[in-house]
Amino acid sequence: MSSAQLNRAFVVLLKRDLTLAFRRRSEMVNPLLFFVLVTTLFPLGVGADPALLRSIGPGIIWVAALLAALLSLESVLRSDFEDGSLEQLMLSAHPLSVLMLAKVLAHWLVTGLPLLLVAPLLGLLLGLSGDAIVTLVQTLALGTPVLSLVGTIGVALTVGLRKGGMILSLLVLPLYIPVLIFAADAVTSTGAGLPVTAQLSLLSALLVLALSLTPAATAAALKISLA
């Protein structure tokens, strides 16, 4: 099997998933709406004091992004599991981990990338400074792929279960904590005028680590739960 063939399989799968996703636009829009809604609830809950909102804003936006990512997570494998194409993928001669990477990438492009686009708006609503908003987008760009990659392991483990959703959040949320800490801290630090290269480097390291390790874990998990 040549690497050119593998590349083609990757691209074909990516295109297929993107096409399918664009046919079901509501599944793309719902997490985004959820992200905006949850963020809007906080000022209503804690009061509209601008100083308070500015100080807790990064945390709020990131927690909301975490939950939105979690909400959309199941769809990465669900429909393919239900119509049987997941089993077809497993039978293919290509390594399952690479195929999974294509699926995660497609899923992130559809559900993760839009979060980056609305995040500046939410930053403005919560009174973050311009610099902080730039950092917010940077952290989301580095962090949300990690969430998709790590979360897909959990999806692969629970895909065959009837009530997988609740368990999925229990499995995945603790693993999201490092991303939350570094990312929210980077945004807060920018607001305080501190350098954030360390946090961004750490997030990049997490991304590289997740990119190299999680596809294999996802493939292993999928082979077990569909055995």
Next chain:
Amino acid sequence: MWHFFHQLASPRYFYRFAGRILPWLGAACLLLMLAGLYQGLLVAPTDYQQGDSYRIMFIHVPAAWMSLFVYVVMAVSGAVGLVWRIKLAEIVAVASAPIGASFTFLALVTGAIWGKPTWGTWWVWDARLTSELILLFLYLGVIALNSAIEDKRTAARATSVLALVGVVNIPIIHYSVEWWNTLHQGATVTKFDVPSIDLRMLIPLLLMALAFKLFYLVVVLMRARCEILQRERNTGWVRELVEAP
């Protein structure tokens, strides 16, 4: 030697072997624990800073050590089960989860009870306590996944994968929590590790740590035996066992 290990990996032999050594392990555990309690509650001197409330350390610290130790054991035996397809290793991984979770719970509760007289509050978002709490969540995830999957074999293998993912994440989580803690908490919370601990305090601590390790061994063997019975319920040797207990 290898023959012994080979035999041990067979569920039937393991069941009998574990049953034979369990009373001895239990007795050793009880003796160590009683010795540790005697040393810790009666012999060890009162701490000049914390008074007698530091005596909670003799259960808190061993429980905290065990909480991490059991997770690592769970992940390693899970990996062994996945790679070499040894049923017994899977069984040990599954059996470890509830015990580890209860040690974690114990470390958290005793930490809170210790915190009240020492810091004045039941809970502080201290790096260690927070990491411990996250560890509890990781354990609960493993337990939930294991009980959600009907087929025991699949459940054990899925649990093993999750434990492995968790064990890779634990250092990262721990480091990130420590980072977060130094930023938000400052150095207000005193840490428990004393640079030179009195020997009369160290001995009960080590005794209790050893006792907790043996306790884990006892319970994991008990749970593994049950798990074996359940899995092998249709085999001849289990039928014989049920007929002539």
Next chain:
Amino acid sequence: MSWHEFIDMGGRGAYVWSAYGVALVVLVVNLLAPALWRRRLLRELARRLKRSRNPQ
């Protein structure tokens, strides 16, 4: 050291003994759970065996 001093723990008795109490409960529950599980399993297996021996 008198019995009273031992219970009092320098005024911190409530904390120390409640911590040890929780530990005792956790350890006992850990021991009881597999013991009860095993008993239930053996009883269940015995019942199954009897039923397969003399089917009605």
